[in-house]
Amino acid sequence: MTPADLSLTVLHAVRRAVDDGALRVDVPPRVKVERARPGGTGEYASSVALTLARPAGRSALDVAGVLKERLQGAPGILAVDITGPGFLNFTLRRDAAGDLVRVIGAAGASYGHGSALAGTVVRFADVTESRARVVTDVVVGLLRSQGADAGFGGDERIPVRPGDHLPGTLGVDAARWSLLRAAPQDRALDGPPLLVQHERNSLFRVRYAHARVRRLLVNGAQLGVRPAYETETETGYETDLHAPGLLGVLGDHPVVLLTAARHRAPDRVARHLEATADALLAFQHTVLPLGDEKPSAAHRSRLALAEAAGTVLAGGLSLLGISAPDQI
Known part of the structure; x- marks a missing residue:
């Protein structure tokens, strides 16, 4: 289960509570979930009960209890706990990681695309300044990836600090990253450092990480290790425990794309790709396997997780108009 899936699950619980008369509130358009903070339990949490308490005329703890009843046993959720003044905390099932890997594999580069903005029509002004044009083009793509009808021929403008687009000097990838990695209102990144193959170069790290995934898949095939997430085994669970950070950023990808579209902020995608890399x-x-270590289910699961990360990196770079090389 991804954070986007969990958000929809909680939203459906709110709608059911309203439909059956347990809550008298307007159903919100969306519900925010985030990683559980210190003091919470499980992997994710939501403050939706605190948000609904006042319009419902009830305490947040009461609202949380109503929602908990409708969330227990939902697919992908192992446990729901209420903490503090009414926060809902979610523990996901052990196979949630495997589900995530399989969802990414099925969606491919379209993982994170959705229909949250379906019915939204956005028309941007035809801009000529080079950075504004690049940023607006990418925002149009992000909006379309979330179901919006986006294009040009309108009046909306994105506030963008001017910057030179220099594909002839920097190459297409570095030229675009220099304009997109910084927030639109901030100064664009200096171009020459983006041509240096060093870990301090954020573009290099992202593209190198994708290339490493491709090499891992080739090396795995040579060793007889094929990507296959196997959560039923103890070694499959071991993968979950050894890569919580990677699982977290992969699960966050759909929310990042939707937020970047809503806020007209391609830099959010670039930063997320850095975190993923x-x-x-x-x-x-x-x-x-290292040394004399024999291939196992753990290696197959880890390779599947790495492959999923490569898919996210490639898909995100594609939205920015940047290539994802198989080797560097």
Whole structure:
């Protein structure tokens, strides 16, 4: 179960509570879930009960209790706990990681695309300044990835600090990253450092991480290790425990794309790709057997997780108009 799936599950619980008369409130358009904070339980939490308490004329604890009754036993949820003044905390089932990997595998580069903005029509002004044009083009793509009808020929403008688009000097990928990685209202990144193959170069890290995934898949095939997430085994569970950071960023990807579209902020996608790359690079050394170690279900599961990370990196880079090389 992804955070987006969990958000929809909680929203459906609110709607059911309203439909059966347990709550008298307007159903919100969406419900926010986030990773559980210190003092909470499980992996994710939501403050929706606190938000609904006042319009419902009830305490947040009462509202949380109503929602908990309708969330227990939902697919993908192992447990629902109420903490503090009325926070809902969610513990996901052990196979949630496997479900996530399989969802990413099925969706491919379209993982994170959705219909949350279906029915929304956005028309941007035809801009000529080079950075504004690049940013607006990417925002149009992000909006379309979430179901919106987006294009040009209108009046909306994104506030963008001007910057030179220099594909002839930097190459297409570095030129676009320099304009998109910084927030639109901030100064664009300096171009020359983006051409250096070094870990301090954020573009290099992201593209290198994707290339590492491709190499892991090739090396795995040579060792007879094929990607297959096997959560039924103890070694499959071990994968969950060894890569919580990577699982977290992969699960967050749909929310990041939707938020970037809503806020007209391609830099959020770029930053998320950096976080994904960093988590993958920290995890990569555990993926394949080392030395005399024999291939196992754990290695197949880890390779499947790495492959999912590569898919997210490729899909995100594609939305930014940047290539994802198989080797660097």
